[in-house]
Amino acid sequence: MDATEPVSESRAGRRAAREERRRHPVAPAVAHERHLTLVLATAAFAVLLALGTVADHVLGAAAVAWGGIVLAWGWPELLGAASRFGSSVVIGLSGVLAAAVVALTPDEPYLRHVPVVMVAAVFGMFFHQLIRKDGRERLTQSVAVTAAGLALATTAAAFVPLGRTSDGPQVVMVVGLALALSAFADLGAPFVKARRWMLPVAVAIGFFVGGIAGLVISDVGVLAGVVLGAAAAGLAHVLRRALGALDPIRGMRGQITAGVASVLVTAVPVYVIARALVG
Numbered sequence: 001m002d003a004t005e006p007v008s009e010s011r012a013g014r015r016a017a018r019e020e021r022r023r024h025p026v027a028p029a030v031a032h033e034r035h036l037t038l039v040l041a042t043a044a045f046a047v048l049l050a051l052g053t054v055a056d057h058v059l060g061a062a063a064v065a066w067g068g069i070v071l072a073w074g075w076p077e078l079l080g081a082a083s084r085f086g087s088s089v090v091i092g093l094s095g096v097l098a099a100a101v102v103a104l105t106p107d108e109p110y111l112r113h114v115p116v117v118m119v120a121a122v123f124g125m126f127f128h129q130l131i132r133k134d135g136r137e138r139l140t141q142s143v144a145v146t147a148a149g150l151a152l153a154t155t156a157a158a159f160v161p162l163g164r165t166s167d168g169p170q171v172v173m174v175v176g177l178a179l180a181l182s183a184f185a186d187l188g189a190p191f192v193k194a195r196r197w198m199l200p201v202a203v204a205i206g207f208f209v210g211g212i213a214g215l216v217i218s219d220v221g222v223l224a225g226v227v228l229g230a231a232a233a234g235l236a237h238v239l240r241r242a243l244g245a246l247d248p249i250r251g252m253r254g255q256i257t258a259g260v261a262s263v264l265v266t267a268v269p270v271y272v273i274a275r276a277l278v279g
Helices: 005-023 036-055 057-079 084-104 114-130 139-164 168-188 198-216 222-243 252-264 267-277
Strands: none
Touching: 036 057, 036 139, 036 168, 036 222, 036 252, 057 084, 057 139, 057 168, 057 252, 084 114, 084 139, 114 139, 139 168, 139 252, 139 267, 168 198, 168 222, 168 252, 168 267, 198 222, 222 252, 222 267
């Protein structure tokens, strides 16, 4: 009986510690630092994507492909993948191919070949693991990191069809403005009282910027503008905050990657909302 008591106490202690962390989560110190490069990278890429899409759908596709390359450059390091070069190659190729395939598809549905790219990317991901010569350490983590990067890089191609519809470029412009301006809500991270309000502020900025832009750009409209702006701003902020808790975010590469990723992650919701509210 005495031999089992320390084990029971240890288990009880671990349960109590888990419950305490659940009730009072403590973010690492890096999450409370000001990451100005992250904010500027988000704003710059959002504006670049919007201007490219408005100018021509090919330029919009090029901006999405460039985002995939930037993601490949920094994503494996940011999330600590064991085999970074191979993961970068697979993510970069999938992002470029997905954007190119959508841009070259002659008619609707423009996204019909993206699943083929995604399947090929998954095969490439596992083939990369098979040919690793480092003993495949941290295999599960490496696969998870690469799969997340593939998901972001390939689904970002949902921005490309918007450049090929009558009102799509205006939608991307509204979203780009909302993403660019709402990113500045992240600057409240160093202030304890401001942290809990960062997400609501980001959503509110996206809401108002989207509404004003939708009012000015009548093809989009106020209703679609506020929904697009608020949804994109909130989703992008959540991803930046999650990635902002990782130690590599202190470096310029990590911040640029996280900023670009926060824009790319909004592609599918923006596409769906635009099809439903704008047409």
